Amino acid sequence: MPRPMQPTTHLRPGFGRKAWISLGLVLVALHLLPWVIPNVLHVMIMIFLFAIMGQGWNVLGGYAGQFSFGHSVFFGLGAYVSSLLFVNLGWSPWFGMLFSCAAGIVLGLFIGFVSFRYGLKGPFFALIMLAFAEIFHMIAMEWKAVGGALGILIPLEGNSPALMQFMDKEPFYFITLWMMVGSLYLVWKMEGTRMGLYFLATREDHDASEALGVDTFKVQMVAMGISAGMTSMGGTIYAQYLLYIDPDSTFGLANSVEIMLRPIIGGPGTILGPLLGSVVLTPLSEITRLAFQSYSGVHLMIYGLILVVVIMFLPDGIIGLVRNVFYKMLKRVG
Amino acid sequence: MTMSFVFQSLLNGLLVGGVYSLMAMGLTLIFGVMKVVNFAHGSLIMLGMYVAYWSVALLHVDPYVSILIVFPVLFIIGASFQKFLINPIINAPEHNQLLLTLGVSLFMENLAVFLWSPDYRVMKTSYAEINFYIGDITISLVRLLAFCFAMLLAAILYVVLTRTDLGKAIRAASEEPRGALLMGINIRRIYLISFGIGAACAGVGGAAITPFFPVYPYVGWLFVITCFVVVVLGGMGNILGAFVGGLIIGLADSVGAMFLPGSMKSIISFTIFILILLFKPTGLFGKNHA
Numbered sequence: 235m236p237r238p239m240q241p242t243t244h245l246r247p248g249f250g251r252k253a254w255i256s257l258g259l260v261l262v263a264l265h266l267l268p269w270v271i272p273n274v275l276h277v278m279i280m281i282f283l284f285a286i287m288g289q290g291w292n293v294l295g296g297y298a299g300q301f302s303f304g305h306s307v308f309f310g311l312g313a314y315v316s317s318l319l320f321v322n323l324g325w326s327p328w329f330g331m332l333f334s335c336a337a338g339i340v341l342g343l344f345i346g347f348v349s350f351r352y353g354l355k356g357p358f359f360a361l362i363m364l365a366f367a368e369i370f371h372m373i374a375m376e377w378k379a380v381g382g383a384l385g386i387l388i389p390l391e392g393n394s395p396a397l398m399q400f401m402d403k404e405p406f407y408f409i410t411l412w413m414m415v416g417s418l419y420l421v422w423k424m425e426g427t428r429m430g431l432y433f434l435a436t437r438e439d440h441d442a443s444e445a446l447g448v449d450t451f452k453v454q455m456v457a458m459g460i461s462a463g464m465t466s467m468g469g470t471i472y473a474q475y476l477l478y479i480d481p482d483s484t485f486g487l488a489n490s491v492e493i494m495l496r497p498i499i500g501g502p503g504t505i506l507g508p509l510l511g512s513v514v515l516t517p518l519s520e521i522t523r524l525a526f527q528s529y530s531g532v533h534l535m536i537y538g539l540i541l542v543v544v545i546m547f548l549p550d551g552i553i554g555l556v557r558n559v560f561y562k563m564l565k566r567v568g
Numbered sequence: 569m570t571m572s573f574v575f576q577s578l579l580n581g582l583l584v585g586g587v588y589s590l591m592a593m594g595l596t597l598i599f600g601v602m603k604v605v606n607f608a609h610g611s612l613i614m615l616g617m618y619v620a621y622w623s624v625a626l627l628h629v630d631p632y633v634s635i636l637i638v639f640p641v642l643f644i645i646g647a648s649f650q651k652f653l654i655n656p657i658i659n660a661p662e663h664n665q666l667l668l669t670l671g672v673s674l675f676m677e678n679l680a681v682f683l684w685s686p687d688y689r690v691m692k693t694s695y696a697e698i699n700f701y702i703g704d705i706t707i708s709l710v711r712l713l714a715f716c717f718a719m720l721l722a723a724i725l726y727v728v729l730t731r732t733d734l735g736k737a738i739r740a741a742s743e744e745p746r747g748a749l750l751m752g753i754n755i756r757r758i759y760l761i762s763f764g765i766g767a768a769c770a771g772v773g774g775a776a777i778t779p780f781f782p783v784y785p786y787v788g789w790l791f792v793i794t795c796f797v798v799v800v801l802g803g804m805g806n807i808l809g810a811f812v813g814g815l816i817i818g819l820a821d822s823v824g825a826m827f828l829p830g831s832m833k834s835i836i837s838f839t840i841f842i843l844i845l846l847f848k849p850t851g852l853f854g855k856n857h858a
Contacts, residue, residue: 357605531678538674545668
């Protein structure tokens with residue numbers, strides 16, 4: 235059997251030296267940020283955190299084309315698993331994060347197994363994810379051993395890096411920054427592999443790729459596994475950062491919306507889409523939350539408006555708009 | 569658990585189920601005609617409830633007369649929603665329409681929070697206290713009336729769809745849009761009317777339960793997920809299926825409420841939902857091919 239063709243950079247435009255240097259400069263600038271403008275750290279942490287989870291959604295929704303309306307199920311599972319392990323058994327959340335990730339993958343593969351086997355897709359898949367998230371929400375509400383409706387208060391045991399507990403925001407800034415960079419790198423690498431191409435093939439035409447020998451069931455399962463694992467790890471960080479979780483703020487529908495809106499608005503199926511969407515949406519939600527404290531839903535109203543505008547006028551997200559403008563400028567220059 | 573308690577639960581389930589039927593018929597009509605999964609259905613239910621509530625509170629009309637206001641208002645809202653938002657992207661991939669309706673529902677619900685605050689509002693009506701008794705079983709008048717109004721509108725909708733030219737055109741457009749267009753049916757108008765009727769069904773369903781159900785901006789989510797369960801159970805786009813499915817889910821919820829704590833009672837209908845999606849996505853009355 236001939237060796238499968240090694241994917242090379244010719245599958246997509248390679249990065250020139252200039253691009254690498256500017257990326258490096260951006261990274262350095264981001265590392266200096268806590269000392270330059272310390273006030274924005276909370277917003278930056280939330281931007282990176284939701285960029286990580288949005289990237290998780292993006293692998294399944296953007297690349298493999300399976301829109302999930304219930305990614306909060308992985309987010310919540312990740313938050314609960316590590317927090318329960320920490321509160322009840324005293325296990326370090328670093329360790330717990332691996333369990334969260336594993337639990338997310340197992341749940342993802344289970345949901346994927348039951349739905350993709352029967353060729354569930356489109357709105358049906360979106361709804362079944364929603365149903366799973368709601369079931370977990372109901373269980374978390376009722377089950378007293380996991381805190382019930384009151385949720386879990388994670389005790390702060392002082393500054394202890396081994397337990398992922400810090401008195402300052404800076405460590406969380408670097409953790410989320412590096413996880414975000416890691417998720418970008420992972421998806422960037424994934425895009426160039428055969429599996430990455432199978433994702434796109436399955437998204438574009440399920441039946442045609444099946445006819446050409448792509449095992450679409452396996453492809454969707456892999457996408458689901460990566461997606462669920464990434465989102466669950468984000469849940470652990472969220473729980474350790476806020477030190478409090480309850481069923482509504484983790485398994486709630488609003489969280490599924492928060493997670494999926496970032497890649498959709500930034501540009502689904504692109505590496506930078508989730509980050510871009512998060513850069514736009516996160517500060518917006520934080521600002522409106524401060525400006526309209528008595529009306530907790532105003533940021534969702536603006537989300538809804540942005541979503542409608544993006545779907546109607548920018549189906550490729552903000553990144554599509556940026557790309558168009560960029561190419562137009564390029565044409566004009568030369 | 570006594571026999572009369574069981575009967576009481578089943579009766580309440582059936583009465584609420586009738587309202588689910590009406591709401592789900594609106595949802596399934598929209599799906600059947602336009603192949604749009606309307607996530608904003610819950611918001612339309614919410615709007616219907618608020619219109620009924622404000623008509624009673626500000627105009628001092630009878631709660632059941634307010635249905636006459638709710639129907640045209642929701643019809644117009646639904647038709648404009650279709651004309652200005654859905655129609656421009658009617659040929660886009662189906663998940664785009666799903667996301668659009670999600671965006672609209674986020675907007676409408678949180679606009680309601682902004683305008684009317686997130687407080688629970690209870691309609692004050694003299695009907696709410698009236699009960700009938702059959703043996704040990706209590707029948708509350710407001711629940712019975714909600715059921716009757718829902719059944720009445722469901723019956724009218726069914727007759728319109730099966731016995732009139734408009735209904736024939738709607739069914740033609742849903743089965744074969746291109747063929748219907750060639751036969752001189754104005755598809756755009758049919759889309760507009762179907763969405764309007766679908767929205768009005770949601771609104772009237774909401775208005776019918778307002779006398780015994782609190783109104784708040786996120787109330788729609790309680791019903792929209794149930795509506796999806798009903799629609800999938802009855803077969804997407806199948807009006808009669810939605811009718812029967814609504815009654816079944818109403819009963820299933822009441823059985824759930826007998827054995828499970830309050831917030832867990834929907835777990836039965838969710839389980840039905842997942843099983844149906846997995847094993848018979850065409851619904852109870854659907855053929856086996858998709």
